[in-house]
Amino acid sequence: MRTGWKIAIAFGIMLLFLIGVITGVYFYEKDKTKDSNIGTKQLAHLEQQENENQVENDVVSTSTSETKLSPNCTITEKQYFKGCDHFIKEIKEIPEEWINFTEEQVKEQYADWKIESLTNNEIIVSQEKEGYCGMHYIVREHGEVLGIYTTDETGEETWKEDTDIATRYLTEEDLIKVQEGIKAIGDDQLHSVLEDFE
Numbered sequence: 709m710r711t712g713w714k715i716a717i718a719f720g721i722m723l724l725f726l727i728g729v730i731t732g733v734y735f736y737e738k739d740k741t742k743d744s745n746i747g748t749k750q751l752a753h754l755e756q757q758e759n760e761n762q763v764e765n766d767v768v769s770t771s772t773s774e775t776k777l778s779p780n781c782t783i784t785e786k787q788y789f790k791g792c793d794h795f796i797k798e799i800k801e802i803p804e805e806w807i808n809f810t811e812e813q814v815k816e817q818y819a820d821w822k823i824e825s826l827t828n829n830e831i832i833v834s835q836e837k838e839g840y841c842g843m844h845y846i847v848r849e850h851g852e853v854l855g856i857y858t859t860d861e862t863g864e865e866t867w868k869e870d871t872d873i874a875t876r877y878l879t880e881e882d883l884i885k886v887q888e889g890i891k892a893i894g895d896d897q898l899h900s901v902l903e904d905f906e
Contacts, residue, residue: 777828783799784798784799784830785821790837792839811826821833840861843895844859847898853870871902
């Protein structure tokens, strides 16, 4: 046989082999895709059932869940005083015995307050009061030291506490000021006035 025919026969065999491989891959992939579609439809149906069950479980668990205070919980108390038109905001940690308090227990503790927000990590309450805020101070001489007095809406002074600042070390000008009384509103302003004498 001639070499040309040998090459043609070899080429024909390779061509038939290649066509067979391509046909096999085609039908294999077609069956795989068909099975995959069936699997996808079944999977989608299972996922839908799972989602429906999850929604039912969520509804049940949500209705039974209860807010309990964590050890890291903070309390924000906001008070507005009508008499002096002051707003006081205080942020503090919960007392240790309040850990794991429920919403009802918190409401009992803050019966006279409006609860604005209550989560396991934060409580925000507010209250509106008549009168003065109790942060109206007068610094004046009290014995041999500077004393701190609070004033109410009528202007009546009530002694609160003495400082460690001795009046004998004050200048004549400062001594006149404290004898008349230096007014301060709020803790920051009070501390600022006292720092001027230290």
